[in-house]
Amino acid sequence: MTVRLTLRDQEYEVYGGMTIRHALLKLGIQPESVLPTLDGELITDDEILQDDQHIRLVAVISGGAR
Amino acid sequence: MRQHKLALCKEHFLVWFTEQTQRFINKYHMFGYEDRILVAVSGGKDSLALWNVLHRLGYQTDGLYIGLGINQETGYSAESLQFTEKYATKYNHKLIVVDVAEFAGATIPEAAALTLRGKGKPCSVCGLTKRYIMNMVAHQGDYDVLVTGHNLDDEVAILFGNTLNWAVGYLARQGPVLEETAGGLARKAKPFCRFYERETAAYALLQGIDYIYEECPHATGAKSIYYKVQLNQLEADRPGTKLSFYLSFLRAKESGFFAHQNSAVQANLISCQTCGQPTSAPEQCAFCRTWHRVRSRRAAAA
Numbered sequence: 001m002t003v004r005l006t007l008r009d010q011e012y013e014v015y016g017g018m019t020i021r022h023a024l025l026k027l028g029i030q031p032e033s034v035l036p037t038l039d040g041e042l043i044t045d046d047e048i049l050q051d052d053q054h055i056r057l058v059a060v061i062s063g064g065a066r
Numbered sequence: 067m068r069q070h071k072l073a074l075c076k077e078h079f080l081v082w083f084t085e086q087t088q089r090f091i092n093k094y095h096m097f098g099y100e101d102r103i104l105v106a107v108s109g110g111k112d113s114l115a116l117w118n119v120l121h122r123l124g125y126q127t128d129g130l131y132i133g134l135g136i137n138q139e140t141g142y143s144a145e146s147l148q149f150t151e152k153y154a155t156k157y158n159h160k161l162i163v164v165d166v167a168e169f170a171g172a173t174i175p176e177a178a179a180l181t182l183r184g185k186g187k188p189c190s191v192c193g194l195t196k197r198y199i200m201n202m203v204a205h206q207g208d209y210d211v212l213v214t215g216h217n218l219d220d221e222v223a224i225l226f227g228n229t230l231n232w233a234v235g236y237l238a239r240q241g242p243v244l245e246e247t248a249g250g251l252a253r254k255a256k257p258f259c260r261f262y263e264r265e266t267a268a269y270a271l272l273q274g275i276d277y278i279y280e281e282c283p284h285a286t287g288a289k290s291i292y293y294k295v296q297l298n299q300l301e302a303d304r305p306g307t308k309l310s311f312y313l314s315f316l317r318a319k320e321s322g323f324f325a326h327q328n329s330a331v332q333a334n335l336i337s338c339q340t341c342g343q344p345t346s347a348p349e350q351c352a353f354c355r356t357w358h359r360v361r362s363r364r365a366a367a368a
Contacts, residue, residue, distance in 0.1 A: 032298040035267055042271055044073065060267040061219070061294050062110060062281060 109146030112215030135173025238324035249344030
């Protein structure tokens with residue numbers, strides 16, 4: 001039983017029971033660089049992940065010639 | 067929001083974000099309700115969120131979209147125009163569209179391949195061209211101020227790069243507001259300059275704004291993104307670092323740290339002999355020089 005996290009075309013899996021922030025750090029994703037969403041709703045990164053959830057991570061970093 | 071030691075629900079976040087925008091507009095004397103505002107929009111989260119919040123606050127805004135012609139493989143420009151037009155139609159906003167290929171004779175990738183500027187990376191030609199067109203449209207349309215969606219992360223990445231290189235001329239010109247110059251540079255303001263990038267993205271999501279999620283394909287490997295990643299590492303270890311860096315810089319600037327450099331830059335501005343826009347170069351401005359070269363090389367190759 002795992003939690004799926006998707007960032008652009010990358011997919012990750014972690015065990016439930018930890019916070020989203022902890023999971024991101026464990027996966028080497030900077031928590032500052034993404035916004036987690038569940039079923040289209042924005043959630044905070046201190047929420048505890050539950051098994052079978054699918055978290056979509058919205059990348060927030062933009063750059064180039066601004 | 068660890069940096070503010072604040073946790074808000076959707077409803078209160080939207081109120082907080084809107085009130086903070088108004089607070090920054092007032093604090094830095096950006097513009098008033100009587101001013102005509104030109105909003106530079108790219109179809110991305112920051113610029114559409116800015117257009118949205120300024121409209122909700124009751125300001126008079128029109129949008130400016132610049133078509134860069136970055137369409138190979140990804141269709142990036144075509145898609146970003148679609149998002150922008152869809153937004154403008156939904157809210158019945160006036161949108162001005164300038165297509166670079168029609169205006170200057172080539173797309174940004176074509177121009178980048180024909181000039182040494184930026185060493186093959188289009189970002190340098192792109193930035194130069196966008197700044198030129200934004201200034202031109204602001205003047206032609208008699209707008210009081212041009213606003214961009216630069217957020218705190220953008221500002222801090224620029225500040226970080228300029229500090230690493232002690233680029234004092236650029237440091238002197240950075241701030242929430244750039245005043246109009248006698249030579250013809252339009253007044254510019256950045257109402258989101260104190261919002262974290264996560265906050266503007268959260269506003270766009272919570273407000274239901276459809277924006278282009280994909281990044282410009284040429285942004286991969288950009289120095290600004292590299293700096294943002296490094297700064298985010300600092301922020302993760304010490305929440306509030308980015309805001310503190312930016313605000314300390316503004317205080318230093320206000321106390322006169324870069325006053326000499328700023329007046330030196332402004333004193334050296336003259337009119338470009340070709341287009342009349344302000345430049346510190348002796349004859350032609352960088353835009354006219356670059357695009358003259360692009361068109362000549364294109365004609366020679368044909």
